Amino acid sequence: MKSFISLSKAMALGLLRDKAAVFLMLVFPLMFLILFGALFKSDSTQQAKVIQVGDVRVLDAMPDQERAGLRDVLKIEKTDGSAAARDEALAKVRKGDMDAVVFQKGKGGVELRYSAADSVRSGNVRGVLNSVVQQANQQATGQPPAFRLAPRQLEDKSVKPIQFLTPGLLSWAVAMGGVFGSALNLVSWRRKRILRRLWLAPVRAGSVIGARVGVNLALAFAQTALFLGVATLPVYGLRLTGHWWLTLPLVACGALAFMSIGLLIGSWAKTEEAANGLAQVVVLPMAFLSGSFFPLDSAPGWVRAVSDYLPLTHLAEAMQSVLTRGEGWGAALPVMGGLLLFAAVLTLIASRIFRWDDA
Amino acid sequence: MTDTAITAEGLRKRYGETQAVDGVTLEVERGEFFGILGPNGAGKTTTLEIIEGLREPDEGTSHLLGEASWPRNPALLHRIGVQLQASAFFERLSAREQIHTFASLYGVSGDRADAMLETVGLTEKGSTRENKLSGGQAQRLSIACALVHDPELVFLDEPTTGLDPQARRNLWDLLRTINSEGRTVVLTTHYMDEAEKLCDRVAVMDNGRILRVGTPAQLITELGVKSLEDVFLQLTGREYRE
Secondary structure, three states: OHHHHHHHHHHHHHHHOOHHHHHHHHHHHHHHHHHHHHHHHOOOOOOEEEEEEOOOHHHHOOOHHHHHHHOOOEEEEEEOOOHHHHHHHHHHHHHOOOOEEEEEEOOOEEEEEEOOOOHHHHHHHHHHHHHHHHHHHHHHOOOOOOOOOOOOOOOOOOOOHHHHHHHHHHHHHHHHHHHHHHHHHHHHHHHOOHHHHHHOOOOOHHHHHHHHHHHHHHHHHHHHHHHHHHHOOOOOOOOOOOOHHHHHHHHHHHHHHHHHHHHHHHHHOOOHHHHHHHHHHHHHHHHHHOOOOOOOOOOOHHHHHHHOOOHHHHHHHHHHHHHHOOOOHHHHHHHHHHHHHHHHHHHHHHHHHOOOOOO | OOOEEEEEEEEEEEEOOEEEEEEEEEEEEOOOEEEEEOOOOOOHHHHHHHHHOOOOOOEEEEEEOOEEOOOOOHHHHOOEEEEOOOOOOOOOOEHHHHHHHHHHHOOOOHHHHHHHHHHOOOHHHOOOEHHHOOHHHHHHHHHHHHHOOOOOEEEEEOOOOOOOHHHHHHHHHHHHHHHHOOOEEEEEEOOHHHHHHHOOEEEEEEOOEEEEEEOHHHHHHHHOOOOHHHHHHHHHOOOOOO
């Protein structure tokens, strides 16, 4: 037990003092989360940007309360009513800088000029301005409205970017930590002859392997805590549903599976450089093909076929299920079993090609 | 309790085409300071590694303190201390953390580790990282790590290679002290003056075989030459080695 603790400590210190490794395994994936989270946060339908040339009665007479209600969907820039200003405004719409130009024609005419470059945005701007005009018409009758719309927002159950990004990027981070951590550790300990030195110390193999597993699990849990901590910040707005804690056993099984890939690489590679390169070759394509960064729904069939064989695909999917879709043991258990089986098979192969030293 | 610290019989080890060790038999008494000499590629390190129990011999047996060194025997490992040729240190750990880690692997207290650091004069370098130590400091630290559990038998593989004369002399004093405390010391070296000054007995090796064993004075007289270096050159020739 004592040697297990001191070896874990030696490994953990060796890892934490390696600034490049800490950056690669903790900071780098987190940067992706922060960056992607910010990129995807803005809603896809944007404000309609309209230039109002000169006075337009329905818009100018709009009560403040109604104006405030439209602020999210409609942005109006007012210019003077000269012909030059109108030409300039039309040019802006043609170039796509603004969505529409609105101006008064005669007493009751409200003219709208829009570009059809983006059908969603042009439909949007037409709909919004139409409702403003219709409302003004209704008010002009002096009668109470015959029909009234009562809107109320429902809880949104569709997958938000952050709900997709968090489990995907976290799985990727765990994969990097597992593969790089154990591969580089194994090669460096072999090259520095620490493995040999440990052979000549009264240490059980179990203590050495146990220490490595312990450090890997601790790293994976630290990554999980960091990711969930950042993603649940109000800015990113991840909400953890019922069985979110199932991510912990999933992360543990994933860490073991990726550690086994690292052990295989570390057993085979002779130098740190080779191990590093090989780990990149394994992790990077796996990250893209697993759908950790973006959904593979529209990917070609063969990509999805390859993806089905990658442990990262299944980890990311199961994490998404328990983290954001409210699923439970049913989604987690088969994946955990599969990951452990994967880990067992690869560790067995690694132990076959394992070498104590370079000679 | 046997009187021999090491009994090796008929050790052979082949790597592909190379017969690295070709029938080595030797005995080292308890309390002896024993040197294994030989040019590069003579098979010194492999011989030492087989005796220590680091490698399995193709043929032959090795017993340390009366117990077989292969297969791995943790009870025996408590009684021997090993310094490997390249300093085997945990990456990015300080000198003090290194020796404390080794101490706890052997179930030895942290105080003892600090005392050992003091013995090799590295107390002030305790917080220096392993890669910032000078060659001599690294050698002293790795010897301290080999001695931290107070072993009866100590193996040192070229402990003074790459050291300046000052560091070498200091290390000699340290090794003499270790030996005078009753420990058996086995070392390999390229330096004949070192072997002549330190070793009770030496074995001269080449091509995986032991050519001669005896006290330095004996070998000098037997071959009718002036120094151990002459003995060495007469036995192993003057051609360049790898």
